[in-house]
Amino acid sequence: MTARKDEEFHWAEEGRTLLADCKIFTVFNAHRISPQGQRADRYLLQAPDWAMVIPLVQSAGNDACLMVRQYRQGSGTVTMEFPAGMVDPGETPEAAVARELREETGYEAGKLTLLGAVNPNSAIMTNTQYIYLAENLVHRGGLSLDEHEDLEVEVVPLADVIRQMGRGAYDNGTMMMALGFFLQRQYL
Numbered sequence: 441m442t443a444r445k446d447e448e449f450h451w452a453e454e455g456r457t458l459l460a461d462c463k464i465f466t467v468f469n470a471h472r473i474s475p476q477g478q479r480a481d482r483y484l485l486q487a488p489d490w491a492m493v494i495p496l497v498q499s500a501g502n503d504a505c506l507m508v509r510q511y512r513q514g515s516g517t518v519t520m521e522f523p524a525g526m527v528d529p530g531e532t533p534e535a536a537v538a539r540e541l542r543e544e545t546g547y548e549a550g551k552l553t554l555l556g557a558v559n560p561n562s563a564i565m566t567n568t569q570y571i572y573l574a575e576n577l578v579h580r581g582g583l584s585l586d587e588h589e590d591l592e593v594e595v596v597p598l599a600d601v602i603r604q605m606g607r608g609a610y611d612n613g614t615m616m617m618a619l620g621f622f623l624q625r626q627y628l
Contacts, residue, residue, distance in 0.1 A: 447475075448475055449475070450475065451472040451473060451474050451475075451480075451482075452472065452473050453470055453471065453472055454471045454472065454473055454479075455470075455471045456468045456469065456470050456471065456484075457469040457471070459483075464487065464488070464526070465485045465486060465487040466485070466486040466487075467483065467484070467485060467486075468483070468484045468486060469481050469482075469483055469484075470482045470483070470484050482564075483564060484564055484565070484566055485564050485565045485566065486566045486567070487526075487565060487566070487567045488526040488527055488528075488529075488567060489526070489527040489533060489536075489567050489568045489569070489570065490524060490525070490526055490527065490560070490567065490568075490569040490570070490614070491524060491525060491526075491527050491533045491534075491536040491537035491540060491569070491570045491571075491572065492522050492523070492524035492537070492569060492570070492571050492572070492614060492615075492618050493522060493523050493524065493537045493540065493541050493549075493552070493571075493572045493573070493574045494522050494555070494571070494572070494573050494574065494618055494619075494622050495522070495523065495541060495545060495547060495549070495574040495577055496573060496574065496575050496577075496598070497577055497595060499595050499597065502597055502598070502599070503597070503598040503599075504595050504596060504597045504598055505522065505595070505596050505598055505601050506523070506545050506547060506577070506593055506594075506595060507520045507521060507522065507593070507594050507595075507596045507601070508520075508521050508522075508523055508544050508545070508591045508592070508593060508594075509521075509591060509592045509593075509594055509609070510589075510590060510591035510592075511590065512612075515611075517609070517611075518609060519609050519610070519611070519612055520594070520596065520604075520609040520610050521612055521615055522615060522618055523537075523540050523541050523544040523545055524537075524540060524614070525539075525540040525543075525544075527570070533554075533557075533570035533572075534552055534554070534570075534572065536570075537552065537570065537572045537574075538552060541574055542580065542584070543583065543584040543585060543586070544583060544585070544591060544593070545583070545593050546579055546580060546581050546582055546583055546593070547574075547577040547578065547579050547580065548577070548578050548580050549574035549575060549576065549577055550575065550576025550577070550578065551574070551575045551576050552572050552573070552574055553572060553573045553575070554570065554571075554572055555571045555572060555573050555618070555621035555622055555624075555625055556570075556571050556621035556624075557569065557570045557571070558571070558617050558621075560613070560614055560617070569614055569617065571617065571618040571621045571622075573622065573625070601619070602619065602623075605619050
């Protein structure tokens with residue numbers, strides 16, 4: 441069996457209809473046509489790029505992560521997450537992750553390393569999530585949270601983060617992606 445070229449899968453866009461502008465994302469109906477001439481409407485969420493950081497610290501002589509504990513409206517649960525947020529217009533992903541780290545934890549990184557970039561859900565989303573590792577952290581003061589943002593910072597041993605990932609308070613899918621990039625760096 442001969443594999444088809446990528447361009448043989450590509451659906452051309454004939455136009456878009458705006459369905460809703462929801463502040464942090466926009467919903468579009470994309471009118472598309474397949475290489476075989478089939479037409480279909482596809483619904484897309486256009487959102488800003490995201491940046492997430494894994495802040496690595498030492499606690500009791502072992503690697504640990506600064507985590508943020510917060511309530512999430514979508515799941516209706518309290519989660520444990522790496523600091524993260526949207527990349528503002530005109531901002532680089534690295535600047536965004538440095539800003540989010542400072543705002544959500546009060547720490548600045550001496551060293552930021554890009555671990556990877558991924559589309560969080562390529563079936564319906566148009567954005568990219570950038571994942572960074574933060575090392576050599578220095579505490580610079582209190583938190584500077586956005587309106588309606590309520591969180592606590594916790595130091596969690598890295599082994600516990602790995603063990604709990606995908607369960608309970610650690611069930612955030614974008615966290616799994618970030619941890620995957622981190623583990624690739626550590627073991628490959």
